[in-house]
Amino acid sequence: MRKKALIIDGYSLAFRAFYGIPLLSTPTGIYTNALYGFATIMLKAIETIKPDYLLIAFDRLEPSFRHEAFEEYKGTRQKAPAELVSQFSLIDEYIEYMKIARLEKAGYEADDILGTVSHILRDQDVHSYILTGDRDAFQLINPLTTILYPGSRGMSDFQFTDPEWIKEKYDLEPEQLIDVKALMGDPSDNIPGVPGIGEKTALKLIHAYGNLQEVLENIEDVKPKRAKENLVTYREQLDLSHYLVKIVTDVPLESSPEEWLLQEPDNSKLRSFFDTYSLKSLADRLPEQEDVSLSEALEEVDFPEYDDLDFPALLKKLEQDDLDILIYKENEPDLESALVEFFFLFKNNKAVKLGPDQEMMAKLAEKLKDKEFSAWNLKGLAHLIETYPSKADDLHLQAYLLNPGQNLSIDSLFASMVLEGANRAATAGDELEELWQLHKLAKELAKGIEERDLKELYEKIELPLSEVLYQMEATGIGVKLEVLGEISKNIENEINQTQKSIFEVVGKEFNVNSPKQLSQVLFEDLGLTGLKKTKTGYSTDAESLERLIDDHEVIELIIKYRGLAKLKGTYLDGLIPLVDTQTSKLHTSFHQTVTATGRLSSSNPNMQNIPTRTPEGRLIRKAFTATKENWRLISADYSQIELRILAHLSQDEHFVDAYKQGQDIHRRTASEVFNIPFADVTPDIREKAKAVNFGIVYGISDYGLSTQLKINRKEAQGYIDRFFEEFPAIKAYQEKLIKEAKEKGFVTTIFNRRRYLPEINSRNFNLRSFGERAALNTPIQGSAADLIKIAMIRLNKAIKENNLQSRILLQVHDELVCEAPPEEEEILKELIITAMEEAIVLSVPVVVEIYSGDNWFDLK
Structure with a gap:
């Protein structure tokens, strides 16, 4: 059988991986997307070709013979982004552990090495497969040389480019x-x-x-x-x-084919390498091994052992012994009643497994509610046992505070925080291993929380908030399905009427939901000027339609149609199945460990996305009610809290003064920026000032503001410049914030929440701009998020202390939604205002607007 060689164009593959995969980084901010893509594509190629020879060619930094012939050769190329350059050394390390021959030659390029090697091997009747994203290499193709060109799916397929392919594509020889x-x-x-x-x-x-x-x-x-x-x-x-x-094919190489033969990788070092850089999926592809690297890394591995105890014995042990770690596993999640297994690790290093038995839950809950231990996701555990363990620690929350915005897993954290890159050994069982990992992680997480001064944030905000969120999720919110059904029917009628109007205006029927047909109608039948070209015609995306809105009356109808269709499909038809038909309640899930700023998010459904900007969208809120008959909903919303925090942090005297005097800050900004008397500010000018105010918080650019206000960029930049002229302390504050973020690599909120920003020192303009905007926004948005969390904790405590039946139901942006029986409505309002306004002391007043009604729609 003819032997095969896989020859890789190193930098071509690295660049393709970098630009083909979104930026990835480790919890410590080291970029890894190029490394991950490089390894993934290469491993796929090895798996596909099964080569006898394997080598990688790289360009050299010094000029080649082509530069000597033409000084401007490649002179228009930009330097590689710093985020990619930083990964070249990681790719080199990976190649070393893979034991792959690496070839480069002064005065020549990688292409020349590819050509030379393939010619040498051709003479030995070896079929060479060249992995490259550079079409220049197509000239090297012959019956024994095939180009593996990464295909449309990037890391999962290859285009096998051989002489027949070239003939079919170009009708030429290579x-x-x-x-x-x-x-x-x-x-x-x-x-x-x-x-x-x-x-x-x-x-x-x-x-x-x-x-x-x-x-x-x-x-x-x-x-x-x-x-x-x-x-x-x-x-x-x-x-x-x-x-x-x-491409030359006679480079004087200093190695021979014997040195290019496929070698057995150093899997031990590869496993350590992948764990160090949080590349779990690559580590999982390595063969299982039986080694003692964990022992070497940790001096001693005292792995827990199972105690074979029945349930009564476990309950007795919970009374007598100190519990260390508790994990749970839900099996068969598609069943209505999931089967749950619990795994306990006690401080004497004995583990106990409790099999699925719903009847045991109440007794187990009683033992755990006041027990000190650590778990991963306490809120999830609380839902299973229907009791919140008030003295337990949540390691997931601790990990989140140390690594905000990261996709956290126990394995990756264990590898980076405990092993520091050492190998994981084979273990006696998955659950025992996880218990042991969490036991080791708990110490490192506690140490990190202490060292980064996050203890108060964890103990006073995040951990107690978890219990509040558990209670909110368990309570749910009332939903009237008949109201949703009526709204859905009305929206469907409006969709049909709008579609009919579209057909009348354009003079024919077509599929409005088809971008291809819509493009044909707009840009061919009606002759409108297209803006962006796609494979199927000119783009009909939202941005394109908005820019065409004054060109034809049908554009406004199409935008309306799309808005109504999304409203019905996503927010009405998507909401109805989530409502419990037995209780007429909807139980959303709140998430503490998702956003980088500390804001809460929610799912099933995402309550932040319930529409409020259109009259039709706002109607959906009519269906949301209290969970009990005749109870009232109460909504409390912070007034301009992010701008008040900006005033506090910047200490701009004009901004602070406006709030102290109780002025409308948007009218004040309009008066200052547009140089008109305060009393003469019109609603239209106020809206522009409002966009400027909130835009400044988010580090808005002239382009962003021009798009938002539908003005040119010069005018938008003028607004921004005049804002900073009138409020110079805000400009100084923002410049200082960015400078410190670049020096430290992170920003903090008022309550010391950290957000790491590796992008802020990037040479890539877009990445750096994102980092700078995040540096400006996070201290403000994150402080606002912390503030409402404190308010929720204070309010929940006040409700309990006053023995009220009232409950918190939802948290959406800067708004709290609660419910109360009629006799508690006024006292709950007082408690809400106190909890929210006194959650923090700023140099400007904190103001809360409060409303009550029979449904969410009526609250404003």
Whole structure:
């Protein structure tokens, strides 16, 4: 059987991986997306080809012979982003542990090494597969050399490019592509080619004459005339281009094929490497091994052992012994009543397993409610045993505070915080291993919380909030399905009427939901000017339609149709199945460990996304009610809390003064920025000032503000400049904030919540801009998030102390929604206002607006 070789174009693969995968980083901010993509694509290629030889070619930093011939060669290329460059050393380390031959040669490029190696191996009857994203390598193709070109799915498929593929695609032989490239040039490498000759003309010439030499020998017959003239005028440039594009195949290499043979990787070092950089999916692909690297890393591994106890014995043990860690596993989650297994680790290192038995839950809850122990996701445990363990620690919350915005897993945290990159050994069982990991992690997490001064944030805010959220989730909120059904029916009628109006305006029926058909109607039938071209025609996305709204009356109807269709499909039809038909309640899930700023999020449904900006969307809130008959809903909302926090943090005297005087801050901004008397500010001007105020909080650009206000960028920048002229302390505060973030790598809220921003020092403009906006926004949005969390804890405590039946139901943005029986409505309002307004002392007043009604719609 013929042997096979896999030859990899190193930097080509690294660049493709970097740009093909969203930016990834470890909990400590080290970028890994290029490394991950590089390894994934390469492993897929190895799995696909099963090579006998494996090697990787790299470019050198010093100039090649092509630079000596043409100083401007590749002169238009931008430097690689810092986020990619920082990963080159990681890729080198990975290659070392994979034991792959690495080839490079001064004066030559990786392409030349690819060509030389494939030619050497061809002479030995070895079939070479070259993995590269560079089409220049197509010229190397022959019966024993195939290009593996990463396909449309990037990391999961390859285009096998062989002579037959080239023939079908170009109707040429692979070596003829050298002449085509010489004629047309290559802007990406700054190869000039012949002016006026593009790919189409170059292909015609080579199809007609066979090769470049024949083209030049028959120059008088060449058409078109301009091509003939330019071939004569730029002959020297053409010769140079041909020299630059031709890959050499005789590089004097200093290694032999014996050194390129496939080697067995160092799996021990690879496992440590992957764990260090939080690449669990790659680590999982390594073969299982039986080693003692954990012992070596941790001096001693005292693995827990199971105690075979029945349930009564377990209850007795819970009374007598100190519990360390508790985990739970839900099996068969598709069943209405999930089967749950509990695994207990006691401080004497004995483990106990409790099998699924719903009848035991009440007794277990009684033992756990006042027990000190640690768990991963206490709120989830509380729902299972229907009791919140008030003295337990939540390791998931601790990990989140140390690594906000990261996708946290026990394995990755254990590898980075406990093993510091050492190998994980094979263990006696998954649950025992997890118990042991959490036992070790608990110490490291507690240490991290202490060292980063996060103890108060954890103990006074996040941990007690978890219990409040558990109670809110268990309570749910009332939903009248008949109201949702009526709204859905009305929206459907309006959708049909709007569609009918669209057909009448354009003069024909078509599928409004089809971007292709809609594009044809707008840009071909109606003759509107398209803005962005796609594969199926001009774009009909929301941005494009908004910019066309003044060009034809149908655009407004289409936007309305889409809005109504989304409202019905996502928020009405999607909401109804989530309501418990037995209790007419909806139980959303609140998440503490998702956002990077500390804001809560929710799912099933996402309450933050319930529409409020359109009249039709707001109607959905009519269906949300108290959970008990005749009880009232009460809504309390912080008034402009983020702007008040900005005033406090910046100490801008004009901003602070406006709030102290109880002025409308948007009218005050309008008066200052637009230089008009306060009394003369119109609603339209106030709205513009409002957009400026909130835009400043989010670090808005002139482009962002111009899009929002539908004005040109120059005018938008003028608004921003005048804002900072009138409120200079805010400008100074923001500049200081960005400077400190670049120095420290993170920003903090008033309550010392941290957000790490590795992007802020990026050389990539977009990444750096994101980091700077996050640095400006996080201290404000994060402080507002902390503030309402404190208010929720205080309010929940006050409700209990006053022995009220009232309850908190929802938290949405800066709003709390509660319910109360009629006789408790007024006292609950007082408690809400006190809890929210006194949760923090700012240098400006904290104001809460409060409303009550029979449903959520009526609260404002």
